[in-house]
Amino acid sequence: MASKVAVFWPGDYRSKPNEWARPQFEEARARLFAALQSLGRVPYLVEGPLTRPGEAIERLGPIDDPMIGLFVHWAYAPHTVDGVVGKSNPLLLASNFSGTWPGLVALLNTAASLESVGRAASRIWTDADDWTADRSFMDRLAEWCETGRIEENCSELHDHCTIPDAAETLAHRVLDGIHARRVLALMLGDTSMGMINGYFGPRVLAPLGFSEHKVDQAWLLERVGLVDDRRVEDAFRFVTDRGVTFHWGEPDAEDFTEAATREQLRGYLAVLDLAREFQADCIGWQYQLGLLKLLPPSDFAEGLLNSHARPEGDGHPLITATEADQGNLVPMELMKRLLEAKxxxxxxxxxxxRWGAEHDGRFLWVLLNSGSCSAFAFNLDVDSLAGVHSYRQPSGYFPVPGGTFAGVSQPGKITWSRAWLDRQGQPVLDVGRGESVALPEQVRESWWRGTTRQWPFMAADLGCSKETIMAHYMSNHVAVAYGDIFAELIALGRAMGFRVRILARDHLS
Incomplete structure (x- = not known):
């Protein structure tokens, strides 16, 4: 492989996050340059950060040297993909393994997005202060420098699992229901923040038994004004009576008030009205970035929609995927149906x-996202919202005040999943099982504050190694449910036409 290596910085669309992350980038760039130079390579820096698809096309498109994208915070996938798609020069995605700035989250999203458009790339990561001292990292980097790719360990990836007869029967019962009435997903906009891997479209969804109906989320600007104030007051009483704790007016959240929560509930009711109007079974909600300066954050509404206990509800969750991510929406809806059938x-x-670390001899992932968690995770009670805390979304990202739907996830066995598209455009369903783990309070708070304290928290053993997730997982998002529907989900995925990929430490008979 050529000795010269181009290093580029995939960025956020928004200027503030790029400014905040610049010190992390400069630190990581120096460490990466030192590692490359120790291997006899000549790294050079592409002007950045890349904050628009056009910048990626302009600055990366002409480069034929091997390239490394360095991820130190959240970055939009097109800021890499659009500059490298259609090219075949070696490409490596690198990240510092840190939860403070979600660079590894961006790496996973970009890797999955590249896969969906057929562009080969390898991945590499480290949490070392001196990257040259991380022997595993250096061995992998040397392999890429010599060959243009990294051969990954695939021992925890499985395509076979014996399914009990009862699981097959239940899966086919759920599939019969989908065949009787196909699933309708109401899409409020398309995927947000450059999530190329999160959009499937009718050509993929239709054979799976799903349909999408797109409603421009600009409709919400009108629809929230049609929601009667009495409904908002009833919804406000509901969430307070059921146990939500609101952190109004706290330091750095002085503009987060009861009025802000009422406006979030108005948005919840407007979306509920749209779901009823179109007889939707589930919802994908873009919100960011189009509504960012126009309406309060959607997260509190998304959390309510995914909860059993919700205003004007029917006792069941209305599955909602934040960021309009169909790669999570599809398995979430399937998992809901399997759980209820069981x-x-x-x-x-x-x-x-988001991030992870060792605790008591095993690696645990910190799972958290600003929206779309269910209250059930915090209390394991379908009738309650106890354990839900609503903090102001950080103002640097969310200028209009509004609250999150946060809490500490309860311990228990979990099944998890994700849908994605391979290089041929075929749908794949990843399935795994693991455990939500209760951490000592001091450990939990340290991990939580090292990420985003306002967001819902789960410490999870995903049943496979950190290396398998980092090297092979095809998303920054994951769908998680309490209970064992592992075999049923595999059977249902296969029957629907997915290629099912099982991620597990142990060989499955």
């Missing part, structure tokens, strides 16, 4: 794979 609560949580 007599279990149909709550499914939407999370980012």
């Amino acid at each position: 007599g279990l609560p149909g709550a499914v949580m939407f999370h980012d794979v």
Whole structure:
């Protein structure tokens, strides 16, 4: 491989996050340059950060040298993908393994987006202060420098699992229901923040038994004005009576008030009205960035929609995927139906794979996302909103005041999943099982404050190694449910036409 290596910085669309992350980038760039130079390579920096697709096309398109994208905070996938798609020069995605700035989250999203458009790339990461001292990292970097790719360990990826007859029967019962009435997803906009991997469209969805109906989320600007104040007051009483704790007017949240929460509930009711009007089974809600300066954050509404206990509800969650991510929406809806068919609560949580660390001899992932978690995770009670805390969304990202739907996830066995598209455009369903783990308070607070304290928290053993997730997982998002529907979900996915990929430490018979 050529000795010269181009290093580029994929950025956020918004200027503030790029400014905040610049010190992390400069630190990581120096460490990466030192690592490359120790291997006899000559790194050079592409002007950045890349904050628009056009910048990626202009600055990365002409480069034929091997390239490394360095991810130190959230970055939009097009700020890499659009500059490298259609090219074949070696491409490596690198990240500092840090939860403070979600660079590894952006790496996972970009890797999955590249896969969906057929562009090969390898991945590499480290949490070392001196990258040259991380032997595993250096061995992998040397392999890429020599060959242009990194051969990954695939021992925890499985395509076979024996399914009990009872699981097959239940899966086909759920599939019969989908065949009787196909699933209608109400899409309030398309995927947000450059999530190329999160959009499937009718050509993929239709054979799976799903349909999408798109409603421009600009409709909400009108629809919130049609919601009667009495309904808002009833909804406000409902959430307070059921146990939500609101952190109004706290330091750095002085503009977060009861009025802000009422406006979030008005948005919840407007979306509920749209779902009823179009007889939708589930919802994908873009929100960011189009409504960012126009309406309060959607997160509190998304959390309510995914909860059993919700204003004007029917006792069941109305599955909602934040950021209009169909790669999570589809498995979330399937998991809900399987849970309920098995007599279990149909709550499914939407999370980012944010960061992780060792605790008591095993690696645990910190899962958290600003929206779309269910209250069930915090209390395991379908009739309550106890354990839900609503903090002001950080003003640097969300200028209009509004609250989150946060809490500490309860311990228990979990099933998790994600849908994605391979290089041929075929749908794949990842399935795994693991455990939500209760951490000592001091450990939990340290991990939580090292990420985003205002967002819902789960410490999870995903049943496979950190290396398998970082090297092979095809998303920054994951759908998580309490209870064992592992075999049923595999059977249902196969029957629907997915290629099912199982991520597990142990060989499955």
